[in-house]
Amino acid sequence: MREALEGSQAIARAVALCEPDVVAAYPITPQTHIVENLSELVAQGDLHTEFVSVESEFSAASVVLGAAATGARAYTATASQGTLLMAEVLFNIAGMRLPLVMTVANRAVSAPLSIWNDHADSMAVRDSGWIQLHATSNQEAVDTTIQAFRITQETELPVMVCMDGFILTHTMEPIDLPDRMAVRDWLPPMAFSRSLDPERPLSLGMLVSPDYFPEIRHSHHAAMQQALAVIEEVDTSFHSRFGRAAGGLLTVEGDPEAKVGILAMGSTVGTLRAGMAHYVEAGPARLITLRSFRPFPAEALREAVEGLDCLIVIDRAISPGLGGVLGTEVAAVLSQSARPPHILNHALGLGGRDIPETVYVDLLDAGRDPDAPRFSVFDADMTKLAPEDR
Amino acid sequence: MTDATRLAELRQKFGRVPEGPSDPKPGTVSPREAQPRFRGLESGHRACQGCGEALAARLVMECAGPDVIVANATGCLEVFTTAWPQSAWRVPWVHSLFENAAAVASGIEAAMKARGKNTKVLAFGGDGATYDIGFQSLSGMLERYHNVLYVCYDNEAYMNTGIQRSSSTPHAATTTTSPAGKERMGKRHLKKDLVSIIAAHHIPYAASASVAFPQDLQRKVRYAMGIEGPTFLVIHSPCPLGWKHDSRLTIDVARKAVECGLFPMVELERGSLSNVMPIRQVRPVTDYLELQGRFRHLFADDPRAEEERAHLQALADYNITTYGLTGGDPDNADTVGTAAVGRGGHPAGRLRP
Ligand SMILES: Cc1ncc(C[n+]2csc(CCOP(=O)(O)OP(=O)(O)O)c2C)c(N)n1
């Protein structure tokens, strides 16, 4: 049954459907409504969980780490500064290969202070070893959240579900929440192979000498590679149980004959889709939605760009001194293709700058311009900058 | 299965408790092995000789285990017990980071609660992990009233990284970041009064203990284990390497710290002092200081040295007055170790009604 729900409220309800044993979180815009809604569900008796109201994001991550280590199903959520405060723990969780689910309500990172959306926060921890899935809509965020609990259980790797702050978290949309019993049926009871248990004592998080460290990192990388198949399988299984998929590793739409492609993650995809429908005269394009940023689906991406002359990669983050983050990675992966497309990389919507539908037209125009820079902060208005800063 | 039978089984399985009539052939089992106590922390780890922290942790585990889960902060204890692929722990044990043991323990405890288990959660940290970098997460854990016993192994510096000062380092002690020289007489600041800060959370029980008084230490652990709610124990644990004393002298040094009043042994319940270990013959602080290289500069022919010795004596006197540490009559059962202070192991203390 479809209900009109705010993104955050929908996420809280989806988390509740998965019946976590322990939830720990600390409020930060634009994640706050998720925590508030979860608290409300607990207060109303609709969610039976140990809700730990911690004194910081650092402790939120540490609390769910401890809970997960005992084999409990655990959940947390954060954004922006909170993600960075958690950073040390996030690497630790992944390095210990603990099953956990976290929502990141993507927001820019200070300074300058901005509460609005971009992807700087989750990008800052992209090398932590977490699975990172991006949702393009609230329905996808809901479905991905439920899937994440199954993925984390099957892979014993933590899963971060990224959804754009405000654009998704604070938007009301009709949402179809799966039935509680159906989720219970689809999501197996929590089980963790290396749990802390007095009946089978083991030590977790030990000191590792150079004799073993590279092997451990290798196996983490290998586990992430194997997770690619799990992410796809879980989405397929979800589709056959609930009647809709949430984007697999990546999806391809638009004109299959088009020579220009646009690749994006998150809610930008919705804007581009609308632009493509409204501005047909701008020309055809292939639209590629990357859902799984980590693990990076290199093989699927190479297939998805086949036949393209030009690929425009949209970044909602910047690595100052280099350029885009996603764009750089896509270029690296496609450099191994037989006939890679020409890659243009544009950062868009940093710090919550609105992305209008017309951006579709502007991007395609830039794609046709032989003098277009390979990287730009596309929507930066140079007239606002002193000449020496341009 | 009742908790009692489960516990008995666990002891049997992991505790190396001799089976059957415990009368091993002389020479086959060492006296220590033959003792029917739980060995949650095994021998064979890599601590330095005479390490107070290793001893303290063993004493804690003996009466806390085996139905426990330990969250251990980064530091000597973590490093010397768990060099992959070997571990000295016979209980489930997790190390995450330097500053989050209390929060990790909170999460473990929340999971136990969610699953209706009675397993007690312990958090272990050094003084750096507790007084300094993990202070916030500890305060949060106490405030949220998690059923966790937090044990701080206080060796008064960051030993694992090579003896740097912490807020627990005593005034005037030298460390690699508070050296003595022409301009300085070691650490310029005071040792943080952590027990008072902890007690101000009005938790059920907070106490200090010392490796020099094992029965007292274990009584405090047992008492804390029996409480449902947050409890805290700081254990004075000499570090021969960092304090620069002979490794034979660990117990002696620890005892003198208590006997001179520099390390007061106190118990606080819900924020109020409920018990102290009285000192029957108070020693001058110099008896304690002179054993340790970290205070050597205080015995130089230098007026500043004299001033600092007096300062430390004043700090000890302050503790003695504040906590009322003097008193207690000699006792027939007094031995060398207990002659000067009230014996540990008393089920009820002086102030407890
Ligand atoms: C965030 C962070 N900062 C610094 C360190 C380095 N470090 C590891 S252990 C340690 C000192 C530990 O001191 P303490 O807690 O007193 O334990 P001890 O080794 O003395 O038993 C330090 C500084 C770290 N691991 N993590």
Ligand code: SF4
């Ligand atoms: S340095 Fe000190 S605390 Fe660390 S193992 Fe050696 S004696 Fe123990």
Ligand SMILES: [Mg+2]
């Ligand atoms: Mg220390």
